[in-house]
Amino acid sequence: MSAEKIVGTGRGNRFLRVVLYAVLILFALYYLLPLYVMVVNSVKPLDEIRQGDMLSLPQIFTLEPWAKAWSSAQIGVQPTGLRPYFFNSILMVVPAVAISTILGALNGYVLTKWRFRGDDVVFGLILLSCFIPFQIALIPAARILGMLGLAGTTTGLVLIHVVYGLGFTTLFFRNYYAAFPTELVRAAQIDGARFFQIFRRILLPSSAPIIVVTVIWQFTNIWNDFLFGVSFGDFDSLPMTVALNNLVSSSGGVKEYNVHFAGAILAALPTLIVYIVSGRYFVRGLMAGAVKG
């Protein structure tokens, strides 16, 4: 809606505009505050934090907390820093995102261009899986992973993330392909093109926007997952979120707030970078999932 129609441009409104900007900037500060606190305190020596002012800039600048968080802080029983867990997360996220996105694309393609009797029911069942509380799956999933010999492995976590991501990826591609002209698909069929040919030559080339959306969505969700990681991971597969929580909530010894903040930023960095680089798509993806249903 064009807003000038709502807030006029007269002189009496100049005051209102100032208030408006002040409020908007105030909220921007509120949203930035925790990030600011994390960054500023991650480069201070511990004494400076303890002396009590979390909002001031560092008097002594040090990258020691970052080095410690990355490579030598105590995580659980081992002084490994967050590094091994960072790579656990990468090894888990990349295949999980790739597989769930490919399956989602194919599902969306079938559900919109190769409709069959009962496809609505199938879609409903897949869609509903987006919303289940994962607590319902924890006990049986632990059993199944055990039976498959995947307990505590990255492969097991990949499987879990693929399954519980399918609902969203299918939803995204289905909504996107629903708007794609079906006549093009029918014409190609008449010309003798087959299922995968049509997908590869006709739908895939125009799918870039929805692929970006889906990859960002899946990447963020899987990277940020804690519940599955803590339930099904062990040293060789624990993801970054679990390691960070172990670092921060370890009860023994001195609380190294600066190391905690540095670790938190390290854990946030990948999704933050993805968001900064392609935030517009990120939002669009959320809208596609949330508003369109």
Added chain:
Amino acid sequence: MSRNRLQDLIPRLVLSPSLALILIFVYAFILYTLYLSMTDSRMLPSYGFVGFENYEKLWNLRHWWRALGNLAIFGSLYIVICSVLGLFLAILLDQKIRGEGFLRPIYLYPMALSFIVTGTAWKWFLDPGIGLESTMHQWGWTGFEFAWIKDRNLAIYTVVIAAVWQSSGFVMAMFLAGLRGVDGEIIKAAQMDGASNVTIYRRIIIPMMRPVFLSAFVVLAHLAIKSYDLVVALTGGGPGQATELPATFMYSYTFTRNQMGIGASSAIIMLVMIFSIIIPYLYSELRPGRQR
């Protein structure tokens, strides 16, 4: 089988692995957990059938009631504050703001962060020993007190603070998209009739946001019921059981207190709560005639 018959089957063959995975990992798992909730499982699943005994025990536990009470406080405040704040910010941002492209990502970035990171940041910022309170003392305001996170009666509100910070920007984006979809002609007509700006928002625009309110409610409600990581990172459920939620209750009964039957029954209650919100919503969204 002829090639054509095979071609006809391919779409369903392509769909079937996903469907099979979901049937097993979602629906069979639900049935399995439902069954476990009626057994005498403790540390490991066991199959002695006990009927509704676990549910009776569950509803007699003060711990569970505490978790539900907390969910009621947390969920309602989280939903209401996120919606009001989201709508408020969206309306402000929709006033031809210079620098909107700069402000919007600032409001939105928290949702890219995990609840563990969010919890860590707020945990220390709200900690009276080193965070806001001590900073205010340092600045000379020595009477300033803010120790909610250590207070049994107030700690749950710190979970609200952190969760609202994380999610309200997303709700803002939903409302902004809604506002951008409003037909300018309607506004013009109302202005011709002499309606004031406040009236136009109150009587015309905000009522038109009904579907967005509904979507936001559904998204936020199911996030609230599922909330787990934020509480773990922020307060660990404490002090005492002050910030325990159904999700943390389920985890501790199942995996640390060796009461798997009760844990399973609490998971079933969570599922019922979520489905009673989601299924009517999906039904109304997907019913034939509304489909694109």
